[in-house]
Protein backbone atom coordinates (compact mmCIF):
# COMPACT_ATOMS: atom_id res chain seq x y z
CA UNK A 1 0.00 0.00 0.00
CA UNK A 2 1.28 3.46 -0.82
CA UNK A 3 1.40 5.78 2.15
CA UNK A 4 0.17 9.35 2.25
CA UNK A 5 3.82 10.31 2.66
CA UNK A 6 6.54 8.35 0.91
CA UNK A 7 10.11 9.34 1.70
CA UNK A 8 12.87 7.66 -0.29
CA UNK A 9 16.60 7.93 0.38
CA UNK A 10 16.27 11.49 1.56
CA UNK A 11 19.54 13.30 2.27
CA UNK A 12 20.48 16.82 3.18
CA UNK A 13 23.87 18.40 3.42
CA UNK A 14 23.77 22.08 4.33
CA UNK A 15 26.11 24.52 2.59
CA UNK A 16 28.10 24.65 5.83
CA UNK A 17 28.99 20.99 5.18
CA UNK A 18 26.77 19.60 7.95
CA UNK A 19 25.15 16.36 6.87
CA UNK A 20 21.77 16.70 8.56
CA UNK A 21 20.05 13.69 6.93
CA UNK A 22 21.46 10.52 5.37
CA UNK A 23 19.34 8.24 3.22
CA UNK A 24 16.14 8.43 5.20
CA UNK A 25 13.37 6.18 3.89
CA UNK A 26 9.93 5.85 5.44
CA UNK A 27 6.29 5.49 4.53
CA UNK A 28 3.51 7.05 6.54
CA UNK A 29 -0.06 5.78 6.30
CA UNK A 30 -3.09 8.04 6.26
CA UNK A 31 -4.52 8.61 9.74
CA UNK A 32 -1.38 7.60 11.62
CA UNK A 33 0.28 9.55 14.38
CA UNK A 34 4.04 9.34 14.11
CA UNK A 35 6.38 10.65 16.76
CA UNK A 36 9.91 11.43 15.66
CA UNK A 37 12.32 11.23 18.53
CA UNK A 38 15.93 12.19 18.59
CA UNK A 39 18.47 14.24 20.48
CA UNK A 40 19.19 17.90 19.64
CA UNK A 41 20.56 18.31 16.15
CA UNK A 42 19.48 14.81 15.05
CA UNK A 43 17.82 16.16 11.89
CA UNK A 44 14.13 16.14 12.84
CA UNK A 45 13.41 19.75 11.91
CA UNK A 46 15.37 19.35 8.68
CA UNK A 47 13.22 16.37 7.74
CA UNK A 48 9.97 18.22 8.42
CA UNK A 49 11.24 21.34 6.67
CA UNK A 50 12.05 19.36 3.52
CA UNK A 51 8.60 17.73 3.40
CA UNK A 52 7.00 21.14 3.88
CA UNK A 53 9.08 22.65 1.08
CA UNK A 54 11.10 25.00 3.29
CA UNK A 55 14.46 23.28 2.80
CA UNK A 56 15.71 21.77 -0.47
CA UNK A 57 17.06 18.23 -0.13
CA UNK A 58 20.39 17.24 -1.68
CA UNK A 59 19.18 13.76 -2.53
CA UNK A 60 16.13 11.52 -2.57
CA UNK A 61 12.43 12.13 -3.03
CA UNK A 62 9.31 12.87 -1.01
CA UNK A 63 5.77 12.31 -2.25
CA UNK A 64 2.68 13.56 -0.49
CA UNK A 65 -0.40 11.66 -1.63
CA UNK A 66 1.50 10.90 -4.84
CA UNK A 67 2.68 14.48 -5.45
CA UNK A 68 6.42 15.03 -5.61
CA UNK A 69 7.32 17.91 -3.28
CA UNK A 70 9.75 19.36 -5.83
CA UNK A 71 8.14 18.85 -9.23
CA UNK A 72 4.54 19.08 -8.02
CA UNK A 73 5.07 21.29 -4.98
CA UNK A 74 1.87 23.29 -5.22
CA UNK A 75 -0.34 20.21 -4.94
CA UNK A 76 1.90 18.68 -2.27
CA UNK A 77 1.88 21.78 -0.13
CA UNK A 78 -1.89 22.10 -0.14
CA UNK A 79 -2.09 18.77 1.62
CA UNK A 80 0.23 19.82 4.42
CA UNK A 81 -0.11 22.01 7.49
CA UNK A 82 2.90 22.96 9.60
CA UNK A 83 2.85 24.09 13.20
CA UNK A 84 6.31 25.56 13.68
CA UNK A 85 8.44 25.39 16.81
CA UNK A 86 8.49 29.13 17.34
CA UNK A 87 5.36 31.14 18.02
CA UNK A 88 5.14 33.74 15.26
CA UNK A 89 1.82 35.57 15.10
CA UNK A 90 0.77 39.00 13.93
CA UNK A 91 0.29 40.63 17.39
CA UNK A 92 -2.49 43.10 16.55
CA UNK A 93 -4.48 40.86 14.24
CA UNK A 94 -7.54 39.10 15.61
CA UNK A 95 -7.59 35.35 16.01
CA UNK A 96 -10.24 34.97 13.32
CA UNK A 97 -8.41 37.06 10.75
CA UNK A 98 -5.03 35.45 11.43
CA UNK A 99 -6.53 32.07 10.66
CA UNK A 100 -8.57 33.35 7.71
CA UNK A 101 -5.58 34.98 5.99
CA UNK A 102 -3.61 31.75 6.16
CA UNK A 103 -6.16 30.13 3.85
CA UNK A 104 -5.40 32.83 1.33
CA UNK A 105 -1.70 31.99 1.44
CA UNK A 106 -2.60 28.56 0.12
CA UNK A 107 -4.67 30.05 -2.66
CA UNK A 108 -7.89 28.89 -1.00
CA UNK A 109 -11.02 31.00 -1.18
CA UNK A 110 -12.86 32.34 1.85
CA UNK A 111 -14.61 29.70 3.95
CA UNK A 112 -15.68 31.27 7.20
CA UNK A 113 -17.77 28.24 8.17
CA UNK A 114 -14.63 26.07 8.13
CA UNK A 115 -12.67 28.66 10.13
CA UNK A 116 -15.48 28.71 12.67
CA UNK A 117 -15.42 24.94 12.95
CA UNK A 118 -11.63 24.91 13.41
CA UNK A 119 -11.76 27.65 16.05
CA UNK A 120 -14.58 25.90 17.90
CA UNK A 121 -12.78 22.57 17.88
CA UNK A 122 -9.70 24.24 19.36
CA UNK A 123 -11.77 26.10 21.99
CA UNK A 124 -10.82 29.44 20.44
CA UNK A 125 -14.21 30.59 19.20
CA UNK A 126 -14.76 32.84 22.23
CA UNK A 127 -11.45 34.52 21.47
CA UNK A 128 -12.10 35.05 17.77
CA UNK A 129 -12.11 38.86 18.05
CA UNK A 130 -9.17 39.13 20.44
CA UNK A 131 -5.83 40.37 19.13
CA UNK A 132 -3.38 37.48 19.28
CA UNK A 133 -1.03 39.44 21.58
CA UNK A 134 -3.67 39.24 24.34
CA UNK A 135 -3.78 35.43 24.38
CA UNK A 136 -2.09 33.08 26.82
CA UNK A 137 0.81 30.92 25.64
CA UNK A 138 -1.42 27.87 25.30
CA UNK A 139 -3.99 29.77 23.26
CA UNK A 140 -1.27 31.12 20.98
CA UNK A 141 -0.16 27.58 20.30
CA UNK A 142 -3.72 26.61 19.49
CA UNK A 143 -3.95 29.56 17.07
CA UNK A 144 -0.86 28.18 15.32
CA UNK A 145 -2.62 24.85 14.98
CA UNK A 146 -5.77 26.58 13.71
CA UNK A 147 -3.70 28.40 11.09
CA UNK A 148 -2.10 25.13 10.03
CA UNK A 149 -5.58 23.58 9.66
CA UNK A 150 -7.19 26.50 7.86
CA UNK A 151 -6.75 25.02 4.37
CA UNK A 152 -7.96 21.53 5.39
CA UNK A 153 -4.64 19.70 5.12
CA UNK A 154 -4.55 15.92 5.25
CA UNK A 155 -1.23 15.88 7.06
CA UNK A 156 -0.25 18.01 10.01
CA UNK A 157 3.32 18.50 11.19
CA UNK A 158 3.86 19.57 14.76
CA UNK A 159 7.44 20.56 15.46
CA UNK A 160 7.93 20.17 19.21
CA UNK A 161 4.37 21.14 20.05
CA UNK A 162 4.93 21.27 23.78
CA UNK A 163 8.52 22.48 24.09
CA UNK A 164 8.81 24.67 27.16
CA UNK A 165 5.15 24.51 28.17
CA UNK A 166 3.90 23.40 31.55
CA UNK A 167 2.32 20.06 32.31
CA UNK A 168 -1.27 21.32 32.08
CA UNK A 169 -0.69 22.85 28.67
CA UNK A 170 1.05 19.73 27.49
CA UNK A 171 -1.95 17.60 28.42
CA UNK A 172 -4.24 20.10 26.73
CA UNK A 173 -2.16 19.81 23.57
CA UNK A 174 -2.38 16.01 23.71
CA UNK A 175 -6.15 16.29 23.82
CA UNK A 176 -6.10 18.52 20.75
CA UNK A 177 -3.99 15.93 18.92
CA UNK A 178 -6.31 13.13 20.02
CA UNK A 179 -9.25 15.04 18.62
CA UNK A 180 -7.46 15.61 15.31
CA UNK A 181 -6.76 11.91 15.15
CA UNK A 182 -10.46 11.22 15.47
CA UNK A 183 -11.05 13.58 12.56
CA UNK A 184 -8.65 11.47 10.49
CA UNK A 185 -5.75 13.92 10.20
CA UNK A 186 -2.35 12.27 9.77
CA UNK A 187 0.02 13.75 12.32
CA UNK A 188 3.79 13.80 12.43
CA UNK A 189 5.26 15.33 15.51
CA UNK A 190 8.77 15.80 16.77
CA UNK A 191 9.42 15.75 20.43
CA UNK A 192 12.05 15.54 23.11
CA UNK A 193 9.49 14.24 25.56
CA UNK A 194 9.34 10.50 25.47
CA UNK A 195 6.23 10.62 27.55
CA UNK A 196 4.58 12.49 24.71
CA UNK A 197 5.42 9.78 22.17
CA UNK A 198 4.33 7.13 24.62
CA UNK A 199 1.02 8.89 25.13
CA UNK A 200 0.07 9.70 21.54
CA UNK A 201 1.99 7.93 18.83
CA UNK A 202 0.96 4.88 16.83
CA UNK A 203 4.50 4.53 15.53
CA UNK A 204 7.77 5.93 16.78
CA UNK A 205 10.70 6.90 14.59
CA UNK A 206 14.09 7.38 16.19
CA UNK A 207 16.51 9.71 14.43
CA UNK A 208 20.09 10.12 15.50
CA UNK A 209 22.85 11.92 13.61
CA UNK A 210 20.73 12.26 10.49
CA UNK A 211 19.85 8.58 10.31
CA UNK A 212 16.52 6.94 10.90
CA UNK A 213 17.51 4.22 13.33
CA UNK A 214 14.07 2.67 13.23
CA UNK A 215 10.39 3.34 12.77
CA UNK A 216 8.16 0.83 14.51
CA UNK A 217 4.76 0.54 16.16
CA UNK A 218 5.09 1.94 19.66
CA UNK A 219 3.52 -1.08 21.34
CA UNK A 220 5.86 -3.45 19.51
CA UNK A 221 8.84 -1.33 20.51
CA UNK A 222 7.79 -1.36 24.12
CA UNK A 223 7.27 -5.12 24.07
CA UNK A 224 10.53 -5.89 22.34
CA UNK A 225 12.85 -3.52 24.12
CA UNK A 226 10.87 -3.20 27.29
CA UNK A 227 12.38 -5.00 30.20
CA UNK A 228 10.79 -5.54 33.50
CA UNK A 229 12.35 -5.37 36.88
CA UNK A 230 11.11 -7.63 39.59
CA UNK A 231 11.76 -6.43 43.11
CA UNK A 232 11.63 -9.03 45.83
CA UNK A 233 11.41 -7.73 49.38
CA UNK A 234 12.80 -10.09 51.96
CA UNK A 235 11.66 -10.68 55.50
CA UNK A 236 15.22 -10.85 56.75
CA UNK A 237 18.21 -9.07 55.26
CA UNK A 238 20.89 -11.13 53.51
CA UNK A 239 24.63 -10.42 53.56
CA UNK A 240 25.07 -11.59 49.98
CA UNK A 241 23.26 -13.32 47.14
CA UNK A 242 23.32 -17.06 48.03
CA UNK A 243 25.92 -18.98 45.94
CA UNK A 244 23.13 -21.16 44.47
CA UNK A 245 21.67 -18.07 42.81
CA UNK A 246 24.83 -16.46 41.47
CA UNK A 247 25.14 -15.79 37.73
CA UNK A 248 21.46 -14.97 37.26
CA UNK A 249 21.86 -11.20 37.23
CA UNK A 250 20.33 -10.77 40.66
CA UNK A 251 21.25 -7.70 42.61
CA UNK A 252 21.08 -7.26 46.33
CA UNK A 253 20.23 -3.81 47.71
CA UNK A 254 22.92 -2.36 50.03
CA UNK A 255 20.59 -2.89 53.00
CA UNK A 256 20.32 -6.57 52.04
CA UNK A 257 16.53 -6.62 52.31
CA UNK A 258 15.71 -6.38 48.58
CA UNK A 259 16.69 -8.40 45.54
CA UNK A 260 16.11 -7.03 42.04
CA UNK A 261 15.88 -9.19 38.95
CA UNK A 262 15.79 -7.80 35.39
CA UNK A 263 14.03 -10.03 32.93
CA UNK A 264 13.03 -9.98 29.32
CA UNK A 265 9.28 -9.65 28.89
CA UNK A 266 9.39 -11.42 25.52
CA UNK A 267 11.29 -14.48 26.73
CA UNK A 268 9.34 -17.71 26.77
CA UNK A 269 10.24 -18.22 30.40
CA UNK A 270 10.90 -15.31 32.65
CA UNK A 271 12.42 -17.50 35.35
CA UNK A 272 10.36 -15.85 38.06
CA UNK A 273 8.55 -18.94 39.27
CA UNK A 274 11.81 -20.86 39.44
CA UNK A 275 13.53 -18.04 41.31
CA UNK A 276 10.74 -17.77 43.88
CA UNK A 277 10.77 -21.56 44.31
CA UNK A 278 14.51 -21.56 44.92
CA UNK A 279 14.25 -18.77 47.46
CA UNK A 280 11.65 -20.83 49.34
CA UNK A 281 13.91 -23.92 49.23
CA UNK A 282 16.78 -21.88 50.65
CA UNK A 283 14.52 -20.80 53.50
CA UNK A 284 14.48 -17.15 52.39
CA UNK A 285 11.08 -15.70 53.16
CA UNK A 286 9.66 -13.23 50.68
CA UNK A 287 7.60 -10.38 52.12
CA UNK A 288 6.45 -8.82 48.86
CA UNK A 289 7.15 -8.76 45.13
CA UNK A 290 6.58 -5.96 42.63
CA UNK A 291 7.40 -5.37 38.98
CA UNK A 292 8.18 -2.29 36.96
CA UNK A 293 8.12 -1.95 33.16
CA UNK A 294 10.86 0.15 31.60
CA UNK A 295 9.55 3.30 29.99
CA UNK A 296 9.91 4.37 26.38
CA UNK A 297 12.52 6.78 27.67
CA UNK A 298 14.79 3.94 28.72
CA UNK A 299 14.11 2.14 25.44
CA UNK A 300 15.02 5.26 23.53
CA UNK A 301 18.23 5.97 25.41
CA UNK A 302 19.46 2.43 24.83
CA UNK A 303 18.60 2.68 21.12
CA UNK A 304 20.47 5.94 20.62
CA UNK A 305 23.45 4.57 22.52
CA UNK A 306 23.42 1.47 20.32
CA UNK A 307 23.17 3.70 17.23
CA UNK A 308 26.13 5.78 18.32
CA UNK A 309 28.20 2.73 19.11
CA UNK A 310 27.50 1.21 15.66
Ligand SMILES: Nc1ncnc2c1ncn2[C@@H]1O[C@H](COP(=O)(O)OP(=O)(O)OP(=O)(O)O)[C@@H](O)[C@H]1O
Nearest residue numbers: 014016018020038039040041042043044045046047
Ligand atom coordinates in the same frame (compact mmCIF):
# COMPACT_ATOMS: atom_id res chain seq x y z
N1 LIG B 1 20.20 26.21 7.98
C1 LIG B 1 21.17 25.41 8.42
N2 LIG B 1 22.43 25.57 8.00
C2 LIG B 1 23.43 24.77 8.42
N3 LIG B 1 23.25 23.74 9.28
C3 LIG B 1 22.01 23.53 9.75
C4 LIG B 1 20.91 24.35 9.35
N4 LIG B 1 19.79 23.90 9.98
C5 LIG B 1 20.19 22.84 10.73
N5 LIG B 1 21.52 22.63 10.60
C6 LIG B 1 22.32 21.55 11.23
O1 LIG B 1 21.77 20.30 10.83
C7 LIG B 1 21.75 19.38 11.91
C8 LIG B 1 20.32 18.90 12.15
O2 LIG B 1 19.54 19.99 12.66
P1 LIG B 1 17.96 19.92 12.92
O3 LIG B 1 17.53 21.28 13.35
O4 LIG B 1 17.32 19.29 11.77
O5 LIG B 1 17.93 18.91 14.17
P2 LIG B 1 16.74 18.61 15.17
O6 LIG B 1 16.74 17.14 15.33
O7 LIG B 1 15.50 19.26 14.72
O8 LIG B 1 17.25 19.30 16.50
P3 LIG B 1 16.40 20.02 17.66
O9 LIG B 1 15.75 18.91 18.41
O10 LIG B 1 17.46 20.70 18.43
O11 LIG B 1 15.43 20.95 17.01
C9 LIG B 1 22.37 20.11 13.09
O12 LIG B 1 23.73 19.77 13.15
C10 LIG B 1 22.19 21.57 12.74
O13 LIG B 1 23.22 22.35 13.33
